[in-house]
Amino acid sequence: MKTTFLDACRCKPVEETPVWLMRQAGRYLPQYMAVRSRCTFLQLCKTPELAAEVTIQPVDFLGVDAAILFSDILTPVEPMGMRLDFVPGPVFENPVGSMSDVKRLRIPHIEQDLPYVIETIKILRRELDGKVPLIGFGGAPFTLACYMVEGKGSKDFARTKRMMYSAPDVFTALMEKVTTMSIEYLNAQIRGGAQCIQIFDTWGGMLSPADYAGYVLPHTSRLINGLDRVNTPVIHFVKGSAGMLDVVKRAGGDVIGLDWHLDLGRARDIIGGSMGVQGNLDPTVLYAPESVIEREVRRILDENAGRPGHIFNLGHGILPDIPPENARFMVDCVHRLSRKKSLAERG
Amino acid sequence: MKTTFLDACRCKPVEETPVWLMRQAGRYLPQYMAVRSRCTFLQLCKTPELAAEVTIQPVDFLGVDAAILFSDILTPVEPMGMRLDFVPGPVFENPVGSMSDVKRLRIPHIEQDLPYVIETIKILRRELDGKVPLIGFGGAPFTLACYMVEGKGSKDFARTKRMMYSAPDVFTALMEKVTTMSIEYLNAQIRGGAQCIQIFDTWGGMLSPADYAGYVLPHTSRLINGLDRVNTPVIHFVKGSAGMLDVVKRAGGDVIGLDWHLDLGRARDIIGGSMGVQGNLDPTVLYAPESVIEREVRRILDENAGRPGHIFNLGHGILPDIPPENARFMVDCVHRLSRKKSLAERG
Numbered sequence: 163m164k165t166t167f168l169d170a171c172r173c174k175p176v177e178e179t180p181v182w183l184m185r186q187a188g189r190y191l192p193q194y195m196a197v198r199s200r201c202t203f204l205q206l207c208k209t210p211e212l213a214a215e216v217t218i219q220p221v222d223f224l225g226v227d228a229a230i231l232f233s234d235i236l237t238p239v240e241p242m243g244m245r246l247d248f249v250p251g252p253v254f255e256n257p258v259g260s261m262s263d264v265k266r267l268r269i270p271h272i273e274q275d276l277p278y279v280i281e282t283i284k285i286l287r288r289e290l291d292g293k294v295p296l297i298g299f300g301g302a303p304f305t306l307a308c309y310m311v312e313g314k315g316s317k318d319f320a321r322t323k324r325m326m327y328s329a330p331d332v333f334t335a336l337m338e339k340v341t342t343m344s345i346e347y348l349n350a351q352i353r354g355g356a357q358c359i360q361i362f363d364t365w366g367g368m369l370s371p372a373d374y375a376g377y378v379l380p381h382t383s384r385l386i387n388g389l390d391r392v393n394t395p396v397i398h399f400v401k402g403s404a405g406m407l408d409v410v411k412r413a414g415g416d417v418i419g420l421d422w423h424l425d426l427g428r429a430r431d432i433i434g435g436s437m438g439v440q441g442n443l444d445p446t447v448l449y450a451p452e453s454v455i456e457r458e459v460r461r462i463l464d465e466n467a468g469r470p471g472h473i474f475n476l477g478h479g480i481l482p483d484i485p486p487e488n489a490r491f492m493v494d495c496v497h498r499l500s501r502k503k504s505l506a507e508r509g
Numbered sequence: 510m511k512t513t514f515l516d517a518c519r520c521k522p523v524e525e526t527p528v529w530l531m532r533q534a535g536r537y538l539p540q541y542m543a544v545r546s547r548c549t550f551l552q553l554c555k556t557p558e559l560a561a562e563v564t565i566q567p568v569d570f571l572g573v574d575a576a577i578l579f580s581d582i583l584t585p586v587e588p589m590g591m592r593l594d595f596v597p598g599p600v601f602e603n604p605v606g607s608m609s610d611v612k613r614l615r616i617p618h619i620e621q622d623l624p625y626v627i628e629t630i631k632i633l634r635r636e637l638d639g640k641v642p643l644i645g646f647g648g649a650p651f652t653l654a655c656y657m658v659e660g661k662g663s664k665d666f667a668r669t670k671r672m673m674y675s676a677p678d679v680f681t682a683l684m685e686k687v688t689t690m691s692i693e694y695l696n697a698q699i700r701g702g703a704q705c706i707q708i709f710d711t712w713g714g715m716l717s718p719a720d721y722a723g724y725v726l727p728h729t730s731r732l733i734n735g736l737d738r739v740n741t742p743v744i745h746f747v748k749g750s751a752g753m754l755d756v757v758k759r760a761g762g763d764v765i766g767l768d769w770h771l772d773l774g775r776a777r778d779i780i781g782g783s784m785g786v787q788g789n790l791d792p793t794v795l796y797a798p799e800s801v802i803e804r805e806v807r808r809i810l811d812e813n814a815g816r817p818g819h820i821f822n823l824g825h826g827i828l829p830d831i832p833p834e835n836a837r838f839m840v841d842c843v844h845r846l847s848r849k850k851s852l853a854e855r856g
Contacts (some may be wrong), residue, residue: 320793
């Protein structure tokens with residue numbers, strides 16, 4: 163197996179910088195659209211053979227160093243008793259607003275309620291056959307709670323923040339239940355064969371550092387510490403956290419995911435040498451000509467300055483109208499430039 | 510005149526921390542809605558008596574320490590040759606896509622093309638009668654260019670970034686023209702009587718620090734240095750800049766505006782003692798009960814730790830469904846707690 167990705171997660175030195183792309187299995191790939199045209203998004207998530215097929219597509223096409231399970235962060239929330247639909251964005255028909263709503267939520271039995279997720283992981287481990295490691299994933303408690311309270315995406319998450327400030331007991335009860343579910347869900351992924359876990363906190367960065375520390379950190383920290391991490395590194399990505407990496411770091415884990423709103427070198431200085439970082443190319447750079455893509459990849463590798471424990475990635479998911487060959491060129495640049503760099507440093 | 514606001518802009522010590530709210534003249538106020546119901550948004554911007562009326566409303570109701578001209582950042586872009594409509598968000602019917610589009614743009618003669626802006630300022634200086642100072646404002650070149658290229662708001666500003674990366678000559682020509690216009694526009698506001706200028710860069714934080722430094726900073730810097738700042742301090746607010754304050758600082762000006770995504774004390778450490786800061790309460794805190802509002806105001810004042818040069822504000826515009834009395838309570842908290850603090854420190 164190509165081990166650069168898992169080695170980098172453990173801050174071990176590697177021959178070339180490993181790279182994958184958030185949302186690498188997705189709409190920008192014609193081969194994905196071909197599968198997707200035959201079913202709904204939810205059917206795709208729930209049909210192990212199809213979910214495995216689209217998971218592998220970018221590994222073959224892009225040459226990335228890790229596969230990531232195709233699923234949605236809201237998948238495990240549905241069997242808690244939330245009615246989920248995609249129109250096309252995710253919508254819950256029965257958002258959570260009160261303590262009795264929280265009490266009604268149940269903790270799913272993962273293997274029974276979400277058998278397709280575990281089955282997809284098993285197929286993938288077989289089909290990847292040790293080629294590259296498989297990343298499992300889940301939403302961070304705060305991001306899941308946001309969707310459950312708002313019922314859908316939001317600009318300022320007014321309902322969630324109102325609950326947080328005005329009914330902290332309800333908010334805390336919800337966060338605790340979601341965290342417990344997430345621990346069971348992600349440990350089931352690890353038992354099924356996931357070799358790394360990424361936690362996505364898409365909305366944690368909507369909060370001030372003080373509110374993040376008070377309302378979110380204890381729950382994410384419990385989640386990360388509740389995972390069976392002996393052989394499975396954990397990547398923690400909080401979008402919009404450039405101004406509070408020191409707080410995010412306290413949640414634990416092995417690697418901190420970075421968006422593109424700060425210098426990667428400075429991020430490493432804040433986070434310290436014992437944790438890795440993942441990132442952090444602006445996804446829109448993939449619209450640019452090859453010369454600009456190469457320049458930006460080089461800049462980020464230079465900012466890292468050869469420190470072990472860097473996984474290259476975008477700072478957010480790949481956009482749906484990116485030319486696939488630009489994504490492939492970027493992956494190639496990361497490998498080529500980092501290998502040259504590591505040779506030069508040894509030489 | 511109450512001078513705390515202008516004194517704080519110059520980092521002079523003050524008896525109590527001055528405070529105003531971005532978008533303080535707006536939809537959350539019933540008295541604003543009463544005026545707005547009689548005309549369109551553009552008519553309101555272009556009718557000096559009405560624009561002045563809604564500018565003064567929050568000064569009377571909230572007790573803030575500064576008034577800010579009621580207008581829109583796109584107002585001066587229209588006479589450059591861009592057809593503007595609000596539906597209800599701003600839309601340009603003829604977005605900029607090529608060098609010939611840029612060449613067609615003209616630099617307005619402010620007093621002739623935008624007489625209503627200058628007239629509004631003159632009415633306001635008369636009616637405010639020295640009660641509180643009047644802030645004029647404009648959009649930063651990058652934010653204006655984004656709107657001109659996209660034709661409307663956007664999630665990822667793909668058209669603008671494509672132009673920036675793929676046609677840097679067109680992008681630069683556009684930025685230069687917008688900057689020249691902005692210098693003339695804001696100096697006309699100063700001549701008309703504006704006592705402070707705030708530059709809003711709503712979208713600068715969409716860029717990586719490296720791209721901001723390369724593509725935006727030279728233009729914003731030229732704008733700030735082109736203003737007649739002898740008696741008129743300049744506040745520069747780049748939303749989403751928590752991870753690149755050291756870069757933003759290089760653009761110059763007297764005060765840096767902060768959103769709520771970083772600790773105000775840390776921001777001051779990065780920016781240094783020679784510039785002031787403005788911010789940085791999460792706007793959604795105004796949904797919270799009074800006890801939480803007071804706690805959060807106190808936290809921010811504590812983070813500032815009595816350093817001169819702090820103007821209290823929200824980290825972004827006030828939201829349209831905030832109860833007006835909560836905003837007034839917040840303003841009162843800032844005055845009461847900072848005055849107590851400053852007494853305690855002297856004592």
